Amino acid sequence: xxxxxxxxxxxxxxxxxxxxxxxxxxxxxxxxxxxxxxxxxxxxxxxxxxxxxxxxxxxxxxxxxxxxxxxxxxxxxxxxxxxxxxxxxxxxxxxxxxxxxxxxxxxxxxxxxxxxxxxxxxxxxxxxxxxxxxxxxxxxxxxxxxxxxxxxxxxxxxxxxxxxxxxxxxxxxxxxxxxxxxxxxxxxxxxxxxxxxxxxxxxxxxxxxxxxxxxxxxxxxxxxxxxxxxxxxxxxxxxxxxxxxxxxxxxxxxxxxxxxxxxxxxxxxxxxxxxxxxxxx
Numbered sequence: 001x002x003x004x005x006x007x008x009x010x011x012x013x014x015x016x017x018x019x020x021x022x023x024x025x026x027x028x029x030x031x032x033x034x035x036x037x038x039x040x041x042x043x044x045x046x047x048x049x050x051x052x053x054x055x056x057x058x059x060x061x062x063x064x065x066x067x068x069x070x071x072x073x074x075x076x077x078x079x080x081x082x083x084x085x086x087x088x089x090x091x092x093x094x095x096x097x098x099x100x101x102x103x104x105x106x107x108x109x110x111x112x113x114x115x116x117x118x119x120x121x122x123x124x125x126x127x128x129x130x131x132x133x134x135x136x137x138x139x140x141x142x143x144x145x146x147x148x149x150x151x152x153x154x155x156x157x158x159x160x161x162x163x164x165x166x167x168x169x170x171x172x173x174x175x176x177x178x179x180x181x182x183x184x185x186x187x188x189x190x191x192x193x194x195x196x197x198x199x200x201x202x203x204x205x206x207x208x209x210x211x212x213x214x215x216x217x218x219x220x221x222x223x224x225x226x227x228x229x230x231x232x233x234x235x236x237x238x239x240x241x242x243x244x245x246x247x248x249x250x251x252x253x254x255x256x257x258x259x260x261x262x263x264x265x266x267x268x269x270x271x272x273x274x275x276x277x278x279x280x281x
Contacts (some may be wrong), residue, residue: 003173006103006140008058016142019172020101021088022086023063029068037099038064039070040233046104047224053108058176062214063101066141066148066231073098083144086164100148101167104229105176113179119147121179131249135196137227138188151230152189156199157223166232191225199225 002015007027014022028035032052037042046061069073078085078098085097110133112121141149148169155162167187175181182188189207191199200223 001172003171006058006105006172006176007060008056008176013224017084017087019045019063019142020086020096020099023060023101023103024093027060028063031058033060033144035231036062036118037065037067037096038229038231039067040072040075040231040232044229046227046229048106050108050167050191050193050200053106053135055108055110055133056177056179058091058105058107058178061106061137061227062104062229064139064229064231065096066100066102067096067098068233076100077144079166082146083142100141100144102139102231103172104137104139104227106135106137107176107178109178109182111135111183116183118120118179132191133192134178135189135191136182136188138167139169139229139231141169143171143173149234150230151228151232153228154189154191154199155226155228157226161199163189163191163195169231196225203204222275 002013004010005012005014005022005026009243010026012022012026024035027033032048034046036044044062044064048059048061052223066077067073068077068080068218073079076098077083077100083100086099086101087186089097110125113134114125115124117123135152139152141148150169151166153162153164165188167189170181170187178188182190
């Protein structure tokens with residue numbers, strides 16, 4: 001079934017097989033978005049500045065093309081029938097036909113979004129509009145035959161503070177508004193505004209200027225929160241490393257040293273047909 005584009009500023013309805021084409025065609029040129037090919041267990045480094053986020057509007061930090069295990073094309077999700085193949089890819093992008101489209105999302109919201117009572121949330125938000133915010137990060141993808149997991153770590157530039165979670169990938173057809181899924185789900189990384197500002201470890205910057213120059217006249221970029229993302233497909237690795245039933249049968253049938261014992265014993269039964277408790281066969 002189709003679903004709305006996970007990006008908050010886009011209202012277009014897309015099918016699972018056309019999500020990758022839509023993201024690459026409509027949103028890949030966003031300066032805040034990165035397009036990357038990711039493989040199982042390999043980390044991807046990204047960053048974002050929480051001060052630039054608009055409250056309540058989900059932002060895509062990365063369009064991810066998951067290709068299974070690096071160097072093993074047969075592990076691509078489309079070849080294993082884990083996901084729908086991507087349709088509409090042209091020219092050099094056709095090699096991503098069996099990749100799984102994912103998107104790393106981030107959104108700023110308030111503490112009131114954790115309330116299950118949405119009427120109470122709206123009332124409190126109207127009374128106090130200056131409350132501290134929350135920063136939510138999660139990963140979305142089209143529907144798959146089994147759930148994918150990811151490890152997401154947020155840390156500062158000096159590697160002194162960090163937050164890390166292991167969560168499941170959400171479906172893009174679900175609501176991507178944190179106010180809708182924060183009370184009932186847990187597949188996200190949550191940062192309080194105090195934690196986010198501490199991770200920034202920022203120094204005074206001239207108002208209206210997003211860059212500054214050091215005393216050596218070298219350009220110093222503004223501080224950002226660093227992110228490291230790792231995608232996991234444990235079922236795939238278990239299927240590759242584990243032995244199949246046919247392999248086990250072949251191993252025991254062809255090796256005389258590994259054959260199961262075939263010793264037979266005579267069982268002595270009484271007149272009633274029951275085995276005697278005191279006698280051993």
